[in-house]
Amino acid sequence: MSITRISPTAIAKASRCLHSWYLKCYGDPLEKREPDAGLLLLFERGIEHERECVSSLKDVVEPEWDGKDYDAGLQSTITLMKESTPWIYQGVLVNESAVGFPDLLKKTPGSSTLGNYTYVPIDVKGHKQVTKKDRYQLLGYASLLESVLGYRPAEAGIWLNTGEIAKVDLGIDAEDFETLFSHMDRIRKGAFVTEGYRCGECGTCEWVDHCFSVWEQNDSVCLLYGVSGAMAQRFTGAGFASWKDVAQSSPPEIANQAQITPKRAQACWLHACARAKGSPQIVTPTDFPSDVPLHFYDIETFGKCVYLHGNIRLFQGKREEKQFFARDPSQEKEAWHQYLDYLARDKEAIVYCWADYERGFAKTLWEKHSGNPAGWRHLEENLIDQCKFVKSHFALPVYSYSIKHVAPVFGFSWSADDAGGLNSEAWYKAWLETKDEVIFQKILRYNLDDVLAMEVIDRELRKVDS
Numbered sequence: 001m002s003i004t005r006i007s008p009t010a011i012a013k014a015s016r017c018l019h020s021w022y023l024k025c026y027g028d029p030l031e032k033r034e035p036d037a038g039l040l041l042l043f044e045r046g047i048e049h050e051r052e053c054v055s056s057l058k059d060v061v062e063p064e065w066d067g068k069d070y071d072a073g074l075q076s077t078i079t080l081m082k083e084s085t086p087w088i089y090q091g092v093l094v095n096e097s098a099v100g101f102p103d104l105l106k107k108t109p110g111s112s113t114l115g116n117y118t119y120v121p122i123d124v125k126g127h128k129q130v131t132k133k134d135r136y137q138l139l140g141y142a143s144l145l146e147s148v149l150g151y152r153p154a155e156a157g158i159w160l161n162t163g164e165i166a167k168v169d170l171g172i173d174a175e176d177f178e179t180l181f182s183h184m185d186r187i188r189k190g191a192f193v194t195e196g197y198r199c200g201e202c203g204t205c206e207w208v209d210h211c212f213s214v215w216e217q218n219d220s221v222c223l224l225y226g227v228s229g230a231m232a233q234r235f236t237g238a239g240f241a242s243w244k245d246v247a248q249s250s251p252p253e254i255a256n257q258a259q260i261t262p263k264r265a266q267a268c269w270l271h272a273c274a275r276a277k278g279s280p281q282i283v284t285p286t287d288f289p290s291d292v293p294l295h296f297y298d299i300e301t302f303g304k305c306v307y308l309h310g311n312i313r314l315f316q317g318k319r320e321e322k323q324f325f326a327r328d329p330s331q332e333k334e335a336w337h338q339y340l341d342y343l344a345r346d347k348e349a350i351v352y353c354w355a356d357y358e359r360g361f362a363k364t365l366w367e368k369h370s371g372n373p374a375g376w377r378h379l380e381e382n383l384i385d386q387c388k389f390v391k392s393h394f395a396l397p398v399y400s401y402s403i404k405h406v407a408p409v410f411g412f413s414w415s416a417d418d419a420g421g422l423n424s425e426a427w428y429k430a431w432l433e434t435k436d437e438v439i440f441q442k443i444l445r446y447n448l449d450d451v452l453a454m455e456v457i458d459r460e461l462r463k464v465d466s
């Protein structure tokens with residue numbers, strides 16, 4: 001039997017996917033995915049941000065303990081509370097079933113077993129708005145504070161990246177929290193087994209390889225685009241546990257049994273057929289533009305800085321690859337101007353980007369640095385989201401329309417195993433620090449691969465259309 005204690009961080013994650021807790025208790029640690037360079041960069045930024053916030057406070061004290069003996073850590077935290085410490089950093093809260101380390105405990109007016117003051121938990125986050133996960137994490141700390149304060153705090157705070165400490169009413173989710181906590185407790189005691197359903201949490205989950213291998217083995221319905229979380233559970237309950245079941249059915253039957261709209265049933269069925277046949281299915285026929293120069297465009301960013309513009313131009317059988325690189329963030333303007341000058345050589349052009357990531361950055365670059373108006377006109381008037389275009393005309397055998405999933409359908413693969421936007425940021429950071437030529441080439445290659453992927457998708461889908 002697992003005796004893993006429940007942490008507020010695990011509660012937050014379980015509020016999105018209870019199976020993550022099951023795997024934490026019983027999964028094979030060897031199946032966990034190691035964080036890549038991009039994820040490590042995110043952690044690093046999170047820690048830096050937390051340190052900045054904490055260093056802006058006066059009278060912050062950290063409990064003294066050896067990092068192992070939780071009871072000693074708790075006693076040290078309680079001593080600081082009894083001494084009326086205004087802010088406690090990384091206090092230790094523990095009981096029989098749970099353990100947690102709130103970023104901050106803030107002394108506030110009120111009544112508790114400590115006297116005429118009390119404490120509320122505050123967590124530092126790198127996002128702009130309080131999320132459901134944040135609320136569940138705070139509820140976890142609040143429940144641990146109950147035995148220390150003599151009551152459970154009904155209010156807590158999230159220190160957002162806007163600088164604001166947002167007040168959080170813990171009453172909103174209190175009932176659902178109790179249910180979740182009881183499920184987690186039963187799981188850790190071996191009394192409850194869960195299944196995984198693909199959800200928004202999977203992208204950053206260490207168990208993602210394990211879960212996908214299970215879904216692949218079972219031809220799970222989770223592998224269909226648009227069928228995740230509660231929808232995947234609904235499909236399973238309606239007798240469509242596998243995408244093969246969906247492909248062998250019909251849209252009216254799926255709509256009827258899974259109680260979904262005919263439009264949605266049609267989309268799911270087409271995606272299942274795409275999987276069964278291993279090829280794209282046409283959703284609505286389309287004409288591909290061919291009488292103007294086509295540009296496939298991808299940027300790389302580092303924080304708010306755009307440090308690389310990659311482009312492939314196709315027209316009348318001619319093809320050109322170009323990249324405009326800022327060798328440090330101060331050269332952002334120069335690289336942007338070079339790119340606009342390049343685009344301006346065409347009187348008319350269509351520029352494709354993937355999932356519109358480039359649009360917001362291009363607008364900001366124009367407002368910050370202006371540049372060649374003829375080049376900007378193509379971006380302002382003729383920037384097309386290729387991902388949206390593909391999704392509206394084709395159903396592909398994928399569960400996600402990320403370019404990393406779509407391009408391999410057409411046999412394309414990235415040169416780097418760890419290709420990814422966040423990793424590219426980490427590589428640029430390493431390049432700035434070392435000016436290592438190998439890293440520089442890796443960055444250029446990754447960016448070019450992204451643009452090549454777009455070109456391949458366009459070329460192959462034209463064949464389906466014809």
Ligand code: SF4
Nearest residue numbers: 017196202205208211
């Ligand atoms: S990969 Fe997804 S389904 Fe599996 S445990 Fe993680 S969040 Fe849950």
